[in-house]
Amino acid sequence: MHSETDRADRSEAVFLDRARAYAQDIPIDVDLDAIQWTVSHRARRRAGSCRYDSDSGAVTVRLAWDAYREHGWDEMAAVIRHELVHAWEFQQFGESGHGARFRDKADEIDAPRHCSPFSEPRLRLVCTAEDCDWSADRFRASVTVTEPNTRRCGVCGARYRVEHVATGRSWRTNEGYEQARKQIGDEW
Ligand SMILES: [Zn+2]
Ligand SMILES: [Zn+2]
Incomplete structure (x- = not known):
């Protein structure tokens, strides 16, 4: 028999697998091997975030579990595209924001220019x-x-x-x- 925690861990793992697989299909020049995907249980305002360690070059994309539960996969897919643009900027330029360069790239892959509506x-x-x-x-x-x-x-x-x-x-x-x-x- 599995405990509640086991079940939660499993559905999280499934969600992250799906996110990783989805990212592979997005036509953006990002080194996915250098990206770590995690789930946040604390994020309330932001559905996703992207952090960059300039020393190691590691990028961490964190997706909010609550936002996923509340808004579903399609919204999260948009969040993932948005965070991939951040990852692209970090990997290519060592910094990222929501400026003109971000907007142009976001348009290319039909990503929302702003962090998703519920994180607005x-x-x-x-x-x-x-x-x-x-x-x-x-x-x-x-x-x-x-x-x-x-x-x-x-x-x-x-x-x-x-x-x-x-x-x-x-x-x-x-x-x-x-x-x-x-x-x-x-x-x-
Ligand atoms: Zn000014
Ligand atoms: Zn953003």
């Missing part, structure tokens, strides 16, 4: 300078969110706007924030 941050700070693609994710209404007029882009020093990811509303001042917050209402 509530808010995103986006630089307004045309030649700057700085952005930063925020989950709570901190001062950077409520008073963007008092802060500047982390890279170029220009103004930034705050976007409410789910509704697409954005603002650049405290007034704008107050207004948007009212309009967004329950969808906040």
